Amino acid sequence: MAELHVLYFAWLRERLGRAEEALALPAGVTTVAALRQHLIARGDAYAALAEPTVRVAVNQAMAGPATRVAPGDEIAFFPPVTGG
Amino acid sequence: MAELHVLYFAWLRERLGRAEEALALPAGVTTVAALRQHLIARGDAYAALAEPTVRVAVNQAMAGPATRVAPGDEIAFFPPVTGG
Amino acid sequence: MAERARVAVQTAPFDVAVELAALTAGRHDIGAIGSFVGTVRDSAGGRRLAAMVLEHYPAMTERALAGIVAQAGQRWPLLGVTVIHRVGRLVPGDGIVLVLAASAHRAAALGATGFLIDWLKTGAPFWKQEYFVDGTSAWVAARAEDDAAAAAWATVPPPAR
Amino acid sequence: MAERARVAVQTAPFDVAVELAALTAGRHDIGAIGSFVGTVRDSAGGRRLAAMVLEHYPAMTERALAGIVAQAGQRWPLLGVTVIHRVGRLVPGDGIVLVLAASAHRAAALGATGFLIDWLKTGAPFWKQEYFVDGTSAWVAARAEDDAAAAAWATVPPPAR
Numbered sequence: 471m472a473e474l475h476v477l478y479f480a481w482l483r484e485r486l487g488r489a490e491e492a493l494a495l496p497a498g499v500t501t502v503a504a505l506r507q508h509l510i511a512r513g514d515a516y517a518a519l520a521e522p523t524v525r526v527a528v529n530q531a532m533a534g535p536a537t538r539v540a541p542g543d544e545i546a547f548f549p550p551v552t553g554g
Numbered sequence: 555m556a557e558l559h560v561l562y563f564a565w566l567r568e569r570l571g572r573a574e575e576a577l578a579l580p581a582g583v584t585t586v587a588a589l590r591q592h593l594i595a596r597g598d599a600y601a602a603l604a605e606p607t608v609r610v611a612v613n614q615a616m617a618g619p620a621t622r623v624a625p626g627d628e629i630a631f632f633p634p635v636t637g638g
Numbered sequence: 639m640a641e642r643a644r645v646a647v648q649t650a651p652f653d654v655a656v657e658l659a660a661l662t663a664g665r666h667d668i669g670a671i672g673s674f675v676g677t678v679r680d681s682a683g684g685r686r687l688a689a690m691v692l693e694h695y696p697a698m699t700e701r702a703l704a705g706i707v708a709q710a711g712q713r714w715p716l717l718g719v720t721v722i723h724r725v726g727r728l729v730p731g732d733g734i735v736l737v738l739a740a741s742a743h744r745a746a747a748l749g750a751t752g753f754l755i756d757w758l759k760t761g762a763p764f765w766k767q768e769y770f771v772d773g774t775s776a777w778v779a780a781r782a783e784d785d786a787a788a789a790a791w792a793t794v795p796p797p798a799r
Numbered sequence: 800m801a802e803r804a805r806v807a808v809q810t811a812p813f814d815v816a817v818e819l820a821a822l823t824a825g826r827h828d829i830g831a832i833g834s835f836v837g838t839v840r841d842s843a844g845g846r847r848l849a850a851m852v853l854e855h856y857p858a859m860t861e862r863a864l865a866g867i868v869a870q871a872g873q874r875w876p877l878l879g880v881t882v883i884h885r886v887g888r889l890v891p892g893d894g895i896v897l898v899l900a901a902s903a904h905r906a907a908a909l910g911a912t913g914f915l916i917d918w919l920k921t922g923a924p925f926w927k928q929e930y931f932v933d934g935t936s937a938w939v940a941a942r943a944e945d946d947a948a949a950a951a952w953a954t955v956p957p958p959a960r
Contacts, residue, residue: 479763479765530695530698546695546698548695549780550760550780552764552765553764554760554762554764
């Protein structure tokens, strides 16, 4: 299935009004940076993803802008963690 | 009373065969170093006090060779501490 | 790797005595146990706190905690590690997090305890939202000093084993 | 100075849960509690240990412990400190020493915990005698690394309050 499973946490979840969504992998999107730009381009609440502190995990591991994304991946966006 | 109360702990107590003794302050003894030499000069088991690691406390506070001793003081000799 | 490693994320309170007993039961090679308990304070930024809600990313939390515990086990000769992090609604005085690290000697036990809590604060996907007595609420902001504390470990060579 | 300071030398076991509860009872300003538990190991220098006997210098112990706790309170903004040291005969698995340090934040709690146990090992008049399974016994020798650990604190500036 050519879908990404996208998750949002903490205040990102609140701003977007959703905790998760399924997303067809957009053509040409192969990295975290490209996916993030794609989502930001949706406008409105998605502009929150442009916040530079927002972190990304791919398949439950911290990811950088160049990390590859592929169909079936679980991509999570979230603010810096504040546990402990 | 011109007496010192002298205490020994741990292996010093065992070697000397006593945990404490009352000692008339010897003439001319006014420092920890002088008291220690006086006791070492007794010979036999008291030679253990010449062991350089042996520590001294005067009135329950750590003392150095130059610390003054006076009648009524409590002087303790002991090996380096090993609590905790 | 720690011989006994227990990692849990739970809504229920933790019992330090029970966890200590489980960590040390039947073991006579342990000489030192370091521990850290984090608790909810009743004020934050000068405002009175009514409650705190902790959210996490379950699938990632498990991996992150196991990874952090494994790293501690590579740095220090640990005989046991326990990490329990609570989620959900907590009130002032409640325990948030428990770290226990057991070793033969104190330097390893206390070093691992500090390492684990520093990394929990910066490397595990938990988020705190504070609810104040005045009716407002706010997500806790990450602190630069927490990142610095965790990053500092990268410059500390693992101790001699 | 810690708002709650409890120092005890006793033959009886200590109960970590009871001490934690006493330290934190009714307090909601505490955010972090560091702790250290030292226990008797079943071997020493490759020999099987049957028991350990701890001796101390009572009149001095009290002063030394109070002094160490006061020093910790000058270095860190502590909200409570508990130090319990056992004396008498202990067997493998028994607790020897308990240190608890409570503060608003973790750096103070863990820093004070490490400081207190380092100083307890070098500045408090306790002596351990080990009794081995083979019938021999020996006084524990002081370790140079313990002196170094305690002395290292003198080079660490007190943290900003």
